Amino acid sequence: MSKIEVRNIFKIFGPHPERWLDQARQGISKEDLLAKSGHTLGLRNISLSIEEGSIFVIMGLSGSGKSTLIRHFNRLIEPSGGQILVDDIDVMSLGKTALEKFRQQKMSMVFQRFGLFPHRSVIENAAYGLRVQGMGKAERRERAQHWLEQVGLAGFEHQYPHQLSGGMQQRVGLARALATDAEILLMDEAFSALDPLIRREMQDQLLQLQARLNKTIVFITHDLDEALRLGNRIAILKDGELIQEGTPEDILLAPADDYVQSFLQDVNRGKVLNAAHAVNEPSLTLTMRSRPSHALERMAALNFSYAAVLDGKRLAGVLTRDACEHAVRQGARDVAAFVEDMASVPATAGLDEVLSRMLRSPEPLAVTGDDDEFLGLLSRSKVVELVTPALEVAEPSLSEEGDAPGRAA
Ligand SMILES: Nc1ncnc2c1ncn2[C@@H]1O[C@H](COP(=O)(O)OP(=O)(O)O)[C@@H](O)[C@H]1O
Ligand SMILES: [Mg+2]
Structure with a gap:
């Protein structure tokens, strides 16, 4: 709900603001107005809505x-022109x-x-x-x-x-x-x-x-x-x-x-932006009941070397391609026994904190929301890009959607 509503406010300082309002509307510059009329353009066409x-x-x-x-x-x-409403007054x-x-x-x-x-x-x-x-x-x-x-x-x-x-x-x-x-x-x-x-x-x-x-x-x-x-x-x-x-x-x-x-x-920027800004939407997730051969097929098709495993909406762990191949060779019915723990960061974690985690370990990181909900994998290149936007970051070869350099087997 809007508490303060500012609609098309103009403010011209000087003895005859009304005479110059039209020109201000038509976009005369502040300098030109001053030179021509001795009036100062204080505000031009400001509209804002300030929420309660x-x-x-x-x-x-x-x-x-x-x-x-x-x-x-x-x-x-x-x-000089426009309207201000406070609580609709x-x-x-x-x-x-x-x-x-x-x-x-x-x-x-x-x-x-x-x-x-x-x-x-x-x-x-x-x-x-x-x-x-x-x-x-x-x-x-x-x-x-x-x-x-x-x-x-x-x-x-x-x-x-x-x-x-x-x-x-x-x-x-x-x-x-x-x-x-x-x-x-x-x-x-x-x-x-x-x-x-x-x-x-x-x-x-x-x-x-x-x-x-x-x-x-x-x-x-x-x-x-x-x-x-x-x-x-x-x-x-x-x-x-x-x-x-x-x-x-x-x-x-x-x-x-x-x-x-x-x-x-x-x-x-590392304090203001957080992990939620650097998450990749998941394009492949598995469950504990996923069939190993099927999981392997999907990872291979996307050229991913691992995939997140979910339990409902929550993060359960990670399945690497190596572990998945192992499961196939053993003839396992599902991937459950081959899922490993996956490190995660909360969506609200500042990027400077995320960056320091990233630098300490090459493992992929999941981003989680309330109640451990899986939001996606952290994109390392996005973190770097957001924290240091001026640097041209060489894109790593994107072998998986979290684009971590690799995961120890
Ligand atoms: N009473 C006034 N008479 C003439 N010019 C004014 C008056 N008040 C502000 N201005 C002019 O309006 C512009 C905006 O000033 P102001 O709102 O005080 O800026 P800020 O608060 O962002 O520093 C400036 O160019 C200033 O000189
Ligand atoms: Mg001021």
Whole structure:
């Protein structure tokens, strides 16, 4: 279900945006518009659908329009054209009082520079949104206390912001946003001012909180690693235009253009992509009851030197061609006694972990899902290709669908 729906938003900054809207629609460049009119094209024809309960990341270089876009959601900025729906409410239709209420109740914001009041204590800062909502003192203190505990700040209630580290100050910012119980959190570069280690801790904490709270979170960053760690979906902006929108995998596996590609350069792909991305659909599977001669025939036809053996949907083991020939020579009725254990990796295992398993052993690896379900064999060449896309990998001769170099007899 869509929580925030953005439809064909245009934003032109300057004294007469309406005069230039048509030209913006017709595609005049940002530079030309500025030269011709002194107006700045903030956003051009942005449409997005942000699902309830998801973390939606907006990414782009500085000046690409991220803050402009997020400020439309609570109408801190009004669009020059287009529509914003939150829970199917057209935010442009709200009158002054309704808008105030909407801002207080539906959304809360976490800012890059924390935005704390220096002369108020930690607990007063955390309770601020509740005070604005008109909640009584005892109740708001209790609520603020609860959220300070949730973000790991118990014991710091009576400190002042300057007595806290950057990471702790931002935890206060987060507690303040969560305390209002708003369904939507808007986080504009909320972690960008923090040191890398603290930043990572904050990302983990946000993910842990989100697993319980299930808010709709719009998170702005210019850091792709952060986007990939946090985002269920990611939108990439450039010069006010939406260049690509999709899941982290969509973006990693099929970057729309060189701009997106340039963000991908330093990304740790081995952490973001997992075994499920490098699985070959099984083209031959056997069961314990398979007849040896039949199994051998099928392996020979496909030029495979082994095949996975299943028990229902679950992986039971592997039958090598050698073992299968052995079974034929012995006149066995089925392959059961000749099946060996097969190593497997869960579909969710990161490719860096998979790669290290791969390097330690030339044995084929199965990829398994929930309840040991067999999903297919790991493709070694796909793993290498995904982890190091810039390298031209010499294709090994594909003697079996898992394309492992070989299996010890
Ligand atoms: N109030 C404003 N008046 C004029 N131009 C603005 C204003 N706010 C933003 N802009 C312009 O809109 C573009 C997008 O800015 P912004 O949304 O702040 O980018 P980001 O958050 O991605 O760094 C920039 O070119 C910026 O100069
Ligand atoms: Mg910004």
